[in-house]
Amino acid sequence: MGTTNLLLTALSSELADPAGLMPARQQMALSLGWHIVLACFGVALPAMIFVMHWLGVRRRDDTALLLAHRWAKVSAVLFAIGVVSGTALAFQMGLLWPGLMGTYGDVVGLSFAFEGLAFFLEAIFLGIYLYGWGRIDPRKHLWFVLPMAITGIIGTYCILTVNAWMNAPVGFDIIGGEVTNIDPWAVLFNPNAIWQFLHMWVAAYMVAGFSVAAVYAVGLLKGRRDRYHRLGFTLPFAFASVAAVLQPLVGHLLGARLAETQPAKLAAFELATETDDGASPLRIGGFLVDGVVKWSIDIPYLGSLMARNSFTKPVQGLDTIPVEDHPPVNITHWAFQSMIGIGILLMLAAVVFWVARWRGRDLLEQRLFLRFVAISGVLAAIAMEAGWIATEVGRQPWIVYGIMRTPEAAGDNSGLWWLLGTTMVVYTLMTIGAAIVIRSMARRWRDGEQDLPSPYGPRADQLSGRAS
Amino acid sequence: MAVAAAMFVGVVAYALFGGADFGSGFFDLTAGGSERGAELRTQIDRSIGPVWEANHVWLIYVLVTWWTAFPEAFAAAMNTLIVPMFLALFGIVLRGASFAFRKYAATLAQARLFGVVFALSSVVTPFFFGTVAGAIASGRVPMDGRGDLIGSWVNPTSLFGGVIAVGTCAFLAGVFLTADADRAGATRLAEILRLRTLSVGLVTGAVVFAALVPIERDAPTLADGLETRAAPLIVLSFLAGVGTLVLLVRRRYALARPVALLAVAAVVLGWGVGQYPWLLVDQITIADAAGARATLQGVLIAGAVAAALVLPSLAYLYRLTQTEEWTRPEH
Numbered sequence: 095m096g097t098t099n100l101l102l103t104a105l106s107s108e109l110a111d112p113a114g115l116m117p118a119r120q121q122m123a124l125s126l127g128w129h130i131v132l133a134c135f136g137v138a139l140p141a142m143i144f145v146m147h148w149l150g151v152r153r154r155d156d157t158a159l160l161l162a163h164r165w166a167k168v169s170a171v172l173f174a175i176g177v178v179s180g181t182a183l184a185f186q187m188g189l190l191w192p193g194l195m196g197t198y199g200d201v202v203g204l205s206f207a208f209e210g211l212a213f214f215l216e217a218i219f220l221g222i223y224l225y226g227w228g229r230i231d232p233r234k235h236l237w238f239v240l241p242m243a244i245t246g247i248i249g250t251y252c253i254l255t256v257n258a259w260m261n262a263p264v265g266f267d268i269i270g271g272e273v274t275n276i277d278p279w280a281v282l283f284n285p286n287a288i289w290q291f292l293h294m295w296v297a298a299y300m301v302a303g304f305s306v307a308a309v310y311a312v313g314l315l316k317g318r319r320d321r322y323h324r325l326g327f328t329l330p331f332a333f334a335s336v337a338a339v340l341q342p343l344v345g346h347l348l349g350a351r352l353a354e355t356q357p358a359k360l361a362a363f364e365l366a367t368e369t370d371d372g373a374s375p376l377r378i379g380g381f382l383v384d385g386v387v388k389w390s391i392d393i394p395y396l397g398s399l400m401a402r403n404s405f406t407k408p409v410q411g412l413d414t415i416p417v418e419d420h421p422p423v424n425i426t427h428w429a430f431q432s433m434i435g436i437g438i439l440l441m442l443a444a445v446v447f448w449v450a451r452w453r454g455r456d457l458l459e460q461r462l463f464l465r466f467v468a469i470s471g472v473l474a475a476i477a478m479e480a481g482w483i484a485t486e487v488g489r490q491p492w493i494v495y496g497i498m499r500t501p502e503a504a505g506d507n508s509g510l511w512w513l514l515g516t517t518m519v520v521y522t523l524m525t526i527g528a529a530i531v532i533r534s535m536a537r538r539w540r541d542g543e544q545d546l547p548s549p550y551g552p553r554a555d556q557l558s559g560r561a562s
Numbered sequence: 563m564a565v566a567a568a569m570f571v572g573v574v575a576y577a578l579f580g581g582a583d584f585g586s587g588f589f590d591l592t593a594g595g596s597e598r599g600a601e602l603r604t605q606i607d608r609s610i611g612p613v614w615e616a617n618h619v620w621l622i623y624v625l626v627t628w629w630t631a632f633p634e635a636f637a638a639a640m641n642t643l644i645v646p647m648f649l650a651l652f653g654i655v656l657r658g659a660s661f662a663f664r665k666y667a668a669t670l671a672q673a674r675l676f677g678v679v680f681a682l683s684s685v686v687t688p689f690f691f692g693t694v695a696g697a698i699a700s701g702r703v704p705m706d707g708r709g710d711l712i713g714s715w716v717n718p719t720s721l722f723g724g725v726i727a728v729g730t731c732a733f734l735a736g737v738f739l740t741a742d743a744d745r746a747g748a749t750r751l752a753e754i755l756r757l758r759t760l761s762v763g764l765v766t767g768a769v770v771f772a773a774l775v776p777i778e779r780d781a782p783t784l785a786d787g788l789e790t791r792a793a794p795l796i797v798l799s800f801l802a803g804v805g806t807l808v809l810l811v812r813r814r815y816a817l818a819r820p821v822a823l824l825a826v827a828a829v830v831l832g833w834g835v836g837q838y839p840w841l842l843v844d845q846i847t848i849a850d851a852a853g854a855r856a857t858l859q860g861v862l863i864a865g866a867v868a869a870a871l872v873l874p875s876l877a878y879l880y881r882l883t884q885t886e887e888w889t890r891p892e893h
Contacts, residue, residue: 167666174662177615178655184625185651188640195629196637200853203630204860210626211868214619218875221612222882229882241875276854505641513648520655527663527676534668 111501117510118190119500121517123486125182128521130482131301131475132176136216137250138302139169140242142330147236149329157322161329163227164539165306166239168532170224175524177217182517190510194493194503197273201266202256204278209252216245250298251291258286261485262355263494286355289348296337296344297478300440303334305471309536311464324458331467334474335444341437346400353402356495357410358419359488362426364397365390368411373398378431382423421490430484436477440470565858566841566848568865569627570834576620577830578734578823581727583614585735587657587684588728589758596674601751602739603677607665609742612883614661616876618654623868631861632851634705635841642709643697646690653687656680685728692727696720699837700781701844718780722773729766730826736762737806737822741815745884752815760810767803770829783843787836795835799828 143165150158184206188195222230223238230238259265265280266273310327352360360366365377365387374397380390401409412420443466450457457463493500586606593599629636640647656679664676693715700719702709714720736759744752778785788796802825809818837843841851852858 171662171666173615175659177618178658181618181622181654181658182651184622185640185647188625188629188636189644189647192637192641195640196634199629199633199636200631200857203626203633203853203857204864206626207630207861207864210619210622211864211872213622214616214868214872215875217615217619218872218879221616221879222875225612225883276856278854278857278860507644509644516652520652524655524659527659530672531663531666531668534672535666538668 112504112506114190114505114507114510115501117514118504121186121190121510121514124514124517124521125179125186127479127482128525129176129179129183130478132172132179133250134298134301134475134478135169135172135305136176137246137295137298138333139165139172139306140239140246141299142302142306142333143169144236144239144243145333146329147239151233151236157325159232161322161326164535166224166227168535170220171528171531171535173220175528179521179524180213189513190505191493191503192505194498197498198266198494201273201276201278202259202281205252205255205259205282208282209249212245212249212252216242216249219245247295250295251287252282254291254294255282255284255287257485258284258290260493261290261489261495262286263497268497286351289344289351292344293341293348293481296341297474297481299333299337300341300474301471301478303330303332303337304440304467304474306330307334308468308471311467311470314458315461315464315468319458327458327467331444331447334440334470335448338437338441338444342441345434345437349401350403353407353410356489358412358415358421359426359485360401361410361412361415362421362423362488363430363484364401364409365423365427366397366409366411368413370408370411372408373405374401374409376400377427380427382427419491421488426484426488429480429487433477433480433484436473436480440474440477443467443470565627565631565852565861565865568862569624569631570831572620572624572627573834574827574830576617576624577727577730578826579613579617580620581688581731581826582734582738583610583617584657584684584688585728585731585733586610586739587681587735588732588762589735589739589755590677591681591685592758596670601748602754605739605743605746605748605751608746609739609883610661611665613879614658616879618658621654627861627865631853631858632841632848633853635846635851638705638842638845639694639698639703642703642711642714643694645711646693646697646715650687650690650694653683653690657683657687688727688731689724690715692724693720694723695727695833696723696781699723699784699833699843700777701783701840701842703842703845705842705845718776719773719784722769722776725769726766726773726829729762729769730829732762733759733766733806734822734826737810737815737818740810741819744813744815756810756813756815760807763803763807763810767800767807770799770803781843783840784833784836787838788832791838792832792836795828795832799825799832802828 143162146158146165147162149155150160150162219238219241223235223242226235226238259281262284264284265277267275269275307327307330310323310330313323314327349360349363352363364374365380365382366374367382367385367387373395375392375394376396377387377390377392380387382388395405397409398404398407412423443463447457447463489495491499491501493503586609590599590603590606593602660676660679660683664673664680667673667676696717696719697703697709697715700717702714702717702720736755740752740755740759743755774785774788777788802821806818806822806825809815809821839847839849841848
């Protein structure tokens with residue numbers, strides 16, 4: 095997330111922008127980039143907990159039940175900071191982008207309303223499920239996590255309809271400068287949304303799956319080679335593997351729409367300065383310096399094949415697009431390729447693991463493999479952040495593609511810098527706090543504690559004394 | 563109009579349920595040292611732990627409905643009231659995070675730190691929301707351009723709004739915590755909470771009615787509404803408030819809860835009815851601020867779906883938390 099900011103700082107070139115533009119951009123990048131990681135857990139963790147809990151109940155497997163219970167407790171911490179950082183976003187839509195919300199609030203609002211609805215249900219069932227351990231009959235209790243998994247998916251879809259709308263606006267007409275003929279349902283069911291949703295949904299499973307698997311990979315590396323760690327590794331890794339293998343396909347189908355919907359973004363992705371005569375090459379790496387591509391590795395035909403599903407159709411070049419409509423090319427290109435590179439790496443790791451297992455070799459014995467999995471969660475998160483940077487920076491200079499430029503949406507408030515500074519401090523502290531608390535939970539579990547009572551005064555000592 | 567009513571239902575629900583969660587911060591703050599306050603803090607954990615996230619979503623519901631149904635008024639309010647909105651937002655972030663952290667903190671020192679942050683931010687957040695309400699009700703949020711960045715929310719109506727918000731939150735929380743403690747068999751704790759809630763109730767009630775005097779001068783439009791259309795609600799709030807105190811004195815805790823909710827709901831509704839038909843008082847009416855018609859219909863549909871799905875689940879959650887099995891500590 096820090097990198098997001100640094101990268102976005104590089105965008106500040108125009109001097110005539112409203113005072114609220116730069117801080118608003120940074121603030122949005124920071125708070126969205128932070129929240130999206132927690133959102134991944136919010137979407138994917140309930141499904142993993144459900145399967146683990148189901149295994150436990152079905153096979154009367156105490157290890158699985160223990161894992162499900164512990165995951166639920168950790169998710170309580172993650173969800174709490176997810177809820178508050180999500181609230182921050184709801185405020186910020188209005189505080190940072192009054193021009194966007196004042197003009198188009200009623201166009202995209204319905205999507206937000208349904209997202210809020212899904213989230214409401216998720217929060218309610220979270221309360222029931224988390225506090226239901228030991229209080230509801232286990233077989234019945236299990237089903238209370240399922241609504242969370244479903245509402246998480248619905249919520250993701252609804253939010254992505256808004257982003258898809260920003261990329262390809264629908265559902266209104268502008269007549270004489272007035273926004274009219276508003277059809278919010280067209281936004282909710284806009285054709286781009288389903289692809290963006292699938293891409294993000296699968297990404298959420300990758301981030302959460304690899305992250306949880308990484309925790310147990312570290313445990314295995316430290317020699318804790320019991321069934322608890324193996325099961326804790328395998329199930330999330332299986333989720334992540336399915337997602338990692340599907341992701342390139344989904345991403346390809348989403349990307350193939352760009353040639354028509356957002357040629358400037360595609361050109362930046364592919365570093366296409368001019369429209370080639372015939373097939374475009376795939377440009378790996380490289381920078382655009384003064385309009386010339388330098389230091390890239392070009393592989394002929396592959397660019398057209400990947401972006402356009404064709405050996406002959408070229409990628410439309412930046413030269414066909416007015417300069418004032420160009421996105422910041424280098425950031426977009428590098429973010430896009432980082433996402434793809436990491437994604438492919440993760441997919442290969444997943445394939446290698448399951449093929450080896452099928453052939454009778456257990457890679458959990460291989461320290462190198464475990465070391466890789468230990469960083470796979472971070473890698474997946476980086477890939478996801480890079481993907482968001484690619485699509486968001488690639489949409490610039492527009493906030494509503496082709497209709498409203500980002501500076502028009504910002505307010506004229508230089509005081510937002512204060513907000514940004516405070517947010518950075520608060521979010522840093524929150525990250526540290528979460529890390530300390532979750533690590534201490536893991537440590538106490540390893541030491542054999544089960545219930546983790548709240549540590550208030552002597553009463554807590556009595557409680558823990560009684561528990562052990 | 564129907565949408566405005568639906569949005570205001572959200573405001574009332576947030577004031578009641580979110581308010582009760584925020585108010586527990588006041589009791590957490592005044593619980594005493596880590597030893598003396600341990601029992602009370604554990605009770606707070608148990609009472610609001612399962613419900614605070616769901617209660618909190620009412621705020622998101624209000625924000626989303628506001629910007630969807632009345633986008634320009636939303637942008638105007640956010641623009642002028644940027645300072646208290648931010649302060650409330652930071653309060654929310656700190657409170658939610660530190661509450662969750664405290665529950666699983668490893669050491670007493672950590673729990674103390676998170677606890678202080680939780681309690682302080684729980685007290686200040688409703689204050690800033692109260693000042694926002696006061697700013698809107700006293701006509702200090704212009705539709706065009708930006709109102710006074712500080713003066714819009716530092717004025718008699720806003721300050722009274724803030725104090726009333728803190729007081730009503732603490733009052734609700736006190737009534738609920740007392741009932742929870744009593745049901746869990748912690749009689750001594752219930753007695754302590756009962757006394758504190760009684761004093762909070764008396765002070766808050768006095769402030770609510772004292773506020774009517776400065777509001778008369780500072781926010782004439784609102785005062786006019788309060789003295790005519792909304793007068794029955796103010797009377798109702800007074801009766802319900804007194805009723806709650808009587809029930810507390812007589813230790814009828816379970817019954818005190820709905821009566822306390824009624825008292826606070828009547829105050830909040832009184833504000834809403836008092837400033838009707840204005841959305842931003844003296845600036846724009848509800849009818850003039852409304853967004854696109856198709857969207858308003860969509861919002862009503864979303865609201866109906868919400869009512870059909872959310873309310874039963876929410877009722878189930880509340881019912882669970884009030885049952886015997888949920889009152890005892892985990893395992």
